[in-house]
Amino acid sequence: MIRIVEETGSTNADLAARLSGREYLPEGEWLVADRQTAGRGRLGRVWNDGAGNFMGSTVVRPGPGDPPASTLALMAGLAVHEAVAKFLPYSAQLWLKWPNDLLLDGAKVAGILLEMTGGVVIVGIGVNLVAAPEVPGRKIAALADYAPPPGRDVFAETLAAEFAVERQRWRTAGLAPLLRRWQSAAHPMGTRLTVLPPGEEALEGSYAGLSEDGNLLLGLADGTLRTIHAGDVLLASAPH
Template structure:
């Protein structure tokens, strides 16, 4: 079920408030906004407005036997990547590269951010907020941001919403039935290659330079440092180095 609204502050905040207030929302419910005037991304960054872009949130109801909820960051990233790949396959892009995943779930194209995801936990539910630049890229200081339209691709926002809802449903089913190992293999296939140079900004620490060493068994980032040591990254900003 997809509910469309003309304008809201934040689709994530709306679902969090409804769940916190005791309302039951079924898994697979979506709230999608034409405009979002107080949206936010990871680490509190704003991610707002963007008429014609996709701005929406859904939720996953955690159940007994489900894999760890933190792994849903990878699941959501795969779903968004799959939905965007479908646009590339059905259109005539002028991009020299295909979209790739960057840990944990940003989708990049030619080094620019094309989509981002924010997960928030409310009781047994995980709210998944997703922003995809379909027609225009917002301005983010110090970051390259791109849209599908920049590369000659177009898709109706509502059609993309339906495609994305189907992709997320499929990925959640795989997550529950197959566990983490196949999810992580598929995530790494869709991501930049092992050995890619990275700069990581862990919360409250100085930046770390190294290279992508893959994922841990529970989906955290492995950063290979210059001295050969490996650092497990549980949270932080990750940048691909030029």
């Protein structure tokens, strides 16, 4: 079920408040806003957006037999990738960047924020369908830059369907198939990355895939591999 509101501060915050109030939110229920005035991105960034773009949140209820909840970031990224790809020409370069940013020709077109409340994971997703907000120091794109964009409601239905498929695969097929599919949708191996781990100086290296538990592997200049568990990842350039 997709519930639409005209304006709210944050769809993630709205779902968190309902969960904190002991309301039961089933998987498959979405809250979508025409406008968001207090949206948040990863690492505390402000991510507000206007009418025509997609801004929505849903929940996942991890169970004891599921893969680690942290890997939902990869699952959600893959779902968004699959949904957006349906509306793009084949020539467009659509890449995932760890853990779940979606890039179009190197510019961010979608982002995801996961938060946990009482054991329930809230998944907030923003996709630039018709317009790209200005973010200082970041390349931002919209689907409209590459193809006629779908209506917001059409995209919402498509995303909800893809998310349900990927959630079921994550839950029943396990982590290994998800990691393989995520890596096939990511930027090429060897892509130059700049990583800003929390509390550390920037690391320069090359994309070397994912670890068995879904963390980023960064190839350093001395030939060693560094496992990245958290941090901001910037795309420096594609390999030649």
